[in-house]
Amino acid sequence: QVQLVESGGGLVQPGGSLRLSCAASGITFSSYFMNWYRQAPGKEREWVAGISSPVGNTNYKESVKGRFTIFRDNAKSAVYLQMNVLKPEDTAVYYCNARYLTNDYWGRGTHVTVSS
Secondary structure, three states: OOEEEEEOOEEEOOOOOEEEEEEEEOOOHHHOEEEEEEEOOOOOOEEEEEEOOOOOOEEEOHHHOOOEEEEEEOOOOEEEEEEOOOOHHHOEEEEEEEEEOOEEEEOOOEEEEEOO
16 A cells, blocks of 8 residues: 655744655655645645656756755655745645656655745
8 A cells, every 4th residue: 555644744934944754655766757746725736846766867846946955765665855944925735745667656645834
C-alpha cells in the first residue's frame, strides 16, 4: 500500500520558516519524481516545487524561488520543503506528490498558516 505522509506544518509569523517533510512507503522512492503542491482557501491546487531522482534537479514556482528549497533523501524515502521568509500568501494546505510513468500518488496534506 502506497503512503505519503506529510508533516511539519503549523502557524508561523510572516518572515518565519518551516520545514515540511514527506515520508513515503510502498514505492521504490528513488524512481519517483517528487513534487510539493499547495492549495489555498478558495483556490485551486498549484504546483510549488519538484525534484528529480537520482540527480536531484529542482525547479520552483516563480513566487517561491529564493525562499523555498526542495530536497530529498532517497535512503530515508523522504522529501522535504524548506520554506523561508514566509508570507501570508503562502498560507495553504501543502501536499506531497510522487510521480513515475503512470503512477501518481498524493498525501493528505499538512496545513501551513502564515499570520501575525
